[in-house]
Amino acid sequence: MATRARGSGLLGELSAEFVGTMILILIGVGVVAQVAAGGDLTDPKGGLGGHDSIAWAWGLGVTLGVYVAARLSGAHLNPAVTLTLAVFKGFSWKKVLPYSIAQTLGAFVAALVVRWNYSEILGHADPGHTIKTQTVFSTLPGNGSLTAGVHEWGAFRDQVIGTAILLILILAITDVLNTAPGANLGPFIVGLIVVAIGMAYGANAGYAINPARDLGPRLASYLTGYGSAWRDQWGNLYFWVPIVGPLVGGVIGGVLYKYLISRFLPGAEPEPPGRVPASETASEA
Numbered sequence: 001m002a003t004r005a006r007g008s009g010l011l012g013e014l015s016a017e018f019v020g021t022m023i024l025i026l027i028g029v030g031v032v033a034q035v036a037a038g039g040d041l042t043d044p045k046g047g048l049g050g051h052d053s054i055a056w057a058w059g060l061g062v063t064l065g066v067y068v069a070a071r072l073s074g075a076h077l078n079p080a081v082t083l084t085l086a087v088f089k090g091f092s093w094k095k096v097l098p099y100s101i102a103q104t105l106g107a108f109v110a111a112l113v114v115r116w117n118y119s120e121i122l123g124h125a126d127p128g129h130t131i132k133t134q135t136v137f138s139t140l141p142g143n144g145s146l147t148a149g150v151h152e153w154g155a156f157r158d159q160v161i162g163t164a165i166l167l168i169l170i171l172a173i174t175d176v177l178n179t180a181p182g183a184n185l186g187p188f189i190v191g192l193i194v195v196a197i198g199m200a201y202g203a204n205a206g207y208a209i210n211p212a213r214d215l216g217p218r219l220a221s222y223l224t225g226y227g228s229a230w231r232d233q234w235g236n237l238y239f240w241v242p243i244v245g246p247l248v249g250g251v252i253g254g255v256l257y258k259y260l261i262s263r264f265l266p267g268a269e270p271e272p273p274g275r276v277p278a279s280e281t282a283s284e285a
Contacts, residue, residue, distance in 0.1 A: 018109075019069060021103045021216075022107070022110040025217060027064065040126075055195050059193075062194045077103055077212070079211045079212055081250065083251065104212040110216070129221075129224075129227075137221035139207075144232075151234065155238075159245025162207050167251075173189050
């Protein structure tokens with residue numbers, strides 16, 4: 001007896017975005033809790049990893065979240081990605097807000113799990129639940145440093161640049177008319193992109209590059225004792241920076257890819273000798 005194919009519909013897509021983003025945050029926020037809060041209690045301090053382990057874990061979180069959600073929703077896991085795909089790739093505008101809400105809820109629930117799981121360690125490392133461990137959940141200018149001199153607009157610039165890089169690269173590796181990775185390696189490459197951005201653009205604003213990744217955990221921390229979650233170390237209202245910056249940066253990245261790369265790519269016809277051929281998927285489109 002043949003199995004009847006089931007369409008996921010919007011509910012399935014939103015469920016995938018929720019779970020995929022939840023996986024991303026369980027690993028990403030989890031590693032920061034282990035390194036920052038757990039490492040503060042080791043002797044000597046910092047015995048549970050550093051910036052590189054954080055960057056690699058965030059990248060792996062993205063990879064694994066994409067593998068979970070890709071078949072059902074395309075695994076955006078990021079409102080900046082969703083918005084950019086709507087602007088440049090024909091993604092339905094009606095789905096932009098529902099996707100963004102599902103992503104933010106997934107991040108929120110995951111952050112609550114991390115907060116619960118690491119409650120003892122967070123309580124010992126930072127009994128007052130202050131800026132000291134706020135970076136476990138959400139980003140701050142200069143990663144909370146009072147000496148780096150990074151304020152809201154410097155962090156905003158950083159988020160625009162970092163997310164523009166992210167979207168240029170995502171659009172490149174998912175473009176079948178370009179040299180898209182084969183053998184289902186796309187999620188792995190996306191994860192490497194996040195690792196690279198974290199290693200190169202992590203100092204000014206913690207490389208949120210994703211409004212859901214920051215807003216969901218920020219709300220979770222606020223509701224569980226972090227009263228200053230919406231402000232930075234200077235006391236300025238900061239939560240808007242990792243929301244607006246990535247949305248702007250993602251669209252800028254889309255503009256750059258469309259007008260500097262995509263419009264020059266060859267079509268689906270056979271390539272001349274010496275060129276990498278378009279994939280069979282593109283040829284059949």
